[in-house]
Structures are given as structure tokens and as C-alpha cells.
Amino acid sequence: MSDREFSSNDDLSLPKATVQKIITEILPPSSGQTFSKDARDLLMECCVEFITLISSEANDISEKEAKKTIACEHVERALRDLGFGDYIPDVLAVAEEHKEQLKSREKKQSKMEQSGLSEEELLRQQQELFRSATEKYHAAPE
Amino acid sequence: MTDQDHSYRPQSPDFSTFQSPISPPPPPPPPVAPLHHLPPLYQFGNPLAHRASYDASPFFSPQYQQPPAPPTRVPQHYLPLDPDMARRSSRIAQAAEVAPLPPAKYVDPVVEEEPPEEEVVEEEEPPKPAPPAPVEVKTKFPVARIKRIMQADEDVGKVAQVTPIAVSKALELFMISLVTKAAKEAKDRNSKRVTASHLKQAVVKDEVLDFLADIIAKVPDQPAGRKHDDDGSDQNDQPKRKRGGRRPKDDSD
Numbered sequence: 001m002s003d004r005e006f007s008s009n010d011d012l013s014l015p016k017a018t019v020q021k022i023i024t025e026i027l028p029p030s031s032g033q034t035f036s037k038d039a040r041d042l043l044m045e046c047c048v049e050f051i052t053l054i055s056s057e058a059n060d061i062s063e064k065e066a067k068k069t070i071a072c073e074h075v076e077r078a079l080r081d082l083g084f085g086d087y088i089p090d091v092l093a094v095a096e097e098h099k100e101q102l103k104s105r106e107k108k109q110s111k112m113e114q115s116g117l118s119e120e121e122l123l124r125q126q127q128e129l130f131r132s133a134t135e136k137y138h139a140a141p142e
Numbered sequence: 143m144t145d146q147d148h149s150y151r152p153q154s155p156d157f158s159t160f161q162s163p164i165s166p167p168p169p170p171p172p173p174v175a176p177l178h179h180l181p182p183l184y185q186f187g188n189p190l191a192h193r194a195s196y197d198a199s200p201f202f203s204p205q206y207q208q209p210p211a212p213p214t215r216v217p218q219h220y221l222p223l224d225p226d227m228a229r230r231s232s233r234i235a236q237a238a239e240v241a242p243l244p245p246a247k248y249v250d251p252v253v254e255e256e257p258p259e260e261e262v263v264e265e266e267e268p269p270k271p272a273p274p275a276p277v278e279v280k281t282k283f284p285v286a287r288i289k290r291i292m293q294a295d296e297d298v299g300k301v302a303q304v305t306p307i308a309v310s311k312a313l314e315l316f317m318i319s320l321v322t323k324a325a326k327e328a329k330d331r332n333s334k335r336v337t338a339s340h341l342k343q344a345v346v347k348d349e350v351l352d353f354l355a356d357i358i359a360k361v362p363d364q365p366a367g368r369k370h371d372d373d374g375s376d377q378n379d380q381p382k383r384k385r386g387g388r389r390p391k392d393d394s395d
Contacts, residue, residue: 012294014283021281022314026321027336033325038338043320045357046345048291050316053353054309055292059299069300070292075308083350087315094311095304102303 014044054078279318283310320344320351339363 057078289306323344328336342358345351
């Protein structure tokens with residue numbers, strides 16, 4: 001199995017260790033049940049098939065809307081159409097969380113907007129700082 | 143996800159009681175303070191504390207005239223766990239079958255009812271935060287991989303940044319549902335080991351999972367070589383003691 005590690009086919013499956021970890025989180029040792037390897041491999045195949053199914057359905061939906069990019073709404077609709085409507089609330093929550101994260105990250109980057117000052121005002125303050133620094137520099141040696 | 147995280151993971155525990163870093167350094171402790179610190183130090187170094195944990199063990203007959211361990215702990219230890227756990231897991235399984243709701247629905251009772259482990263006797267051990275709920279999954283799939291799998295289909299074009307994240311979450315829920323259902327199939331057949339054929343049974347029963355038909359077609363219906371508990375070939379399995387039926391002779395010293 002390990003000799004196929006570098007083939008492109010392996011790239012398109014899920015990482016085994018991650019899958020195993022998640023299985024163990026669902027079926028902890030205290031549950032008294034173990035998940036066999038063949039079941040895990042089958043589960044991984046099913047998972048890849050699930051991704052393919054969802055993305056293909058979402059792709060169809062987005063194409064019908066003449067959109068070039070598959071957005072979250074398309075995934076949501078695909079889930080509903082395919083009978084996985086139960087997943088939607090959690091999925092939307094995660095997507096929303098991610099959007100919030102992006103937003104706060106952008107905010108942090110745009111310090112200029114945060115200052116609440118106009119660009120001219122900021123420029124003026126900067127020039128003032130330069131001037132005072134120059135004065136200090138010239139004043140110091142004497 | 144976030145809500146559940148908050149429910150068992152306090153965000154900033156106990157910091158309110160500490161002084162903020164801006165405030166002036168704490169005044170030197172009054173001379174009485176060291177005396178207050180002594181009792182806990184003494185308890186840690188006290189050998190009696192260790193002995194108490196041995197006394198709680200059924201395999202150890204205490205030779206000291208040691209007062210029995212605090213009554214609050216002992217009755218908790220050897221509660222009959224098995225019936226409760228069986229009832230609980232069957233309830234979980236029923237809930238999963240009747241209504242495949244988001245797992246959050248039945249996470250909470252499990253967390254609360256988590257019984258103390260049988261072998262926990264360490265008195266000095268600091269209390270752990272709530273143990274992780276069985277159905278809540280903290281491990282995340284690599285989003286880049288999900289995206290690559292999505293785009294392996296050549297029809298699939300561009301994908302928004304959020305989309306693989308959303309799909310990843312859906313996949314997580316899908317996996318929880320599959321594993322739970324397969325585990326129930328195994329349980330119904332009195333198998334502690336969930337095999338591929340159990341997973342197949344679970345898939346066949348659910349028409350939503352019809353799209354997996356091709357994949358499961360290659361799996362034999364019945365476990366071919368009686369792959370039940372008595373199959374010890376899987377290295378994940380711990381060796382079963384029942385098989386030998388006899389105790390090792392020379393280990394009794």
C-alpha cells in the first residue's frame with residue numbers, strides 16, 4: 001500500500017491517519033467497538049464518492065445559474081436535493097464562521113481605515129512627524 | 143461547532159481572579175502566608191495520600207490501621223457500569239436510526255452521564271475538563287485535499303474559498319452517520335469489530351446512500367471468514383483473554 005504513496009491516485013483519497021483519528025473520535029475505545037481496516041478503507045472510498053457527488057451536483061446547480069464559481073449556496077442546495085438536508089445548518093454555521101474570520105482578518109490589515117482619519121489628515125500627520133524628527137536630528141549634535 | 147466548543151471549553155478560565163498585567167505587582171505576602179501554604183505542601187509529600195489510593199484497590203489488603211477512604215469516592219467507583227452503558231449506547235443507536243439529526247442533539251446527555259472510569263484511583267490527579275463527547279469530531283480534514291478531490295472532476299470549475307470548508311463539514315457529518323450506522327449493524331450482530339460488511343449493510347438500508355451502490359457491490363454480504371470477535375488478526379484488536387481460558391502458570395508470583 002505504501003508503494004502507491006506517490007501515485008496521483010493516492011492524492012485523491014483522504015489521508016488515512018485523519019480518517020482513523022475521526023473514526024476513533026466517533027467510536028472511542030470506551031465504546032467497546034473497533035473499526036476494522038477493511039471497513040475504514042471502504043469508508044474512505046465512500047467519503048470520496050460523497051465529495052464527488054456533492055461537488056458534481058453543486059456544479060450542475062451553479063451552471064444552471066450561469067455562475068462560474070461554485071459557492072456555498074450551491075453546496076447547500078445540492079445537499080438538500082440529495083437528501084442530506086440535515087447537514088445544512090451545521091454546514092452553514094461553519095461557512096459563516098469562516099466568513100467572520102476573513103472579515104476580522106481584513107479589518108486587522110486595514111489599519112488606515114481603523115484610525116478613522118482621512119487620507120489627507122494621515123498624510124499631514126506623517127509629514128509633521130518627519131519634520132519633528134528632522135529637527136531633532138539637526139538639533140542633537142549641537 | 144463553536145457553540146459546542148464553548149459548552150465544554152471555558153474560554154478564559156479563572157483569569158478574573160488573577161490580577162491583570164497592568165496592575166501594580168502584588169504586595170509582598172504577609173508573614174502569615176507561608177503558614178497557610180504549608181498544609182497543601184504537606185499533603186503532597188504525605189505518603190498516606192498514596193496509600194489511600196492503594197486501599198481503594200480490591201487487590202490490595204491494607205496492612206495499616208488506615209481509616210477507610212473517604213466515603214464520597216468509593217461508592218462511585220464500582221457502580222455497575224455495563225447495564226447503564228448498554229442502555230445508553232442503544233439509546234444513541236436508536237436516536238441515530240429513527241432520526242438522523244445533527245449529532246449535537248445527543249451529545250449533551252452523553253457528556254453529563256460519563257461514568258467515572260473503573261481504574262481511576264489517583265487522588266492527586268488534577269480534575270480534567272469534561273471528556274470529549276464521542277460524536278463530536280475535532281479532527282478536521284485538510285481543506286486543500288477536499289478541494290483537490292472536488293476538482294478532480296473535470297467538469298467542476300472554480301470553487302469559492304468557503305466551498306471546500308462547507309463540503310468538509312458535510313463530509314464530517316456524513317462520516318459520523320456512516321460510522322454510527324455501521325457500528326449499530328455490528329452491535330446488532332453481537333460483533334465488537336465493525337467490518338466492511340457491516341458498513342455495507344448500513345448503506346444498503348438507507349436509500350439516500352444509493353450512490354454508494356457501486357462501491358459496496360464488491361464487498362461480500364456475509365463476513366467471509368467469520369470475521370467476528372474471534373478473528374484476532376487485526377493488530378488493533380487487543381488479544382482476547384477468553385480464548386486461552388487458562389491463566390499463565392508462572393506469572394502468579
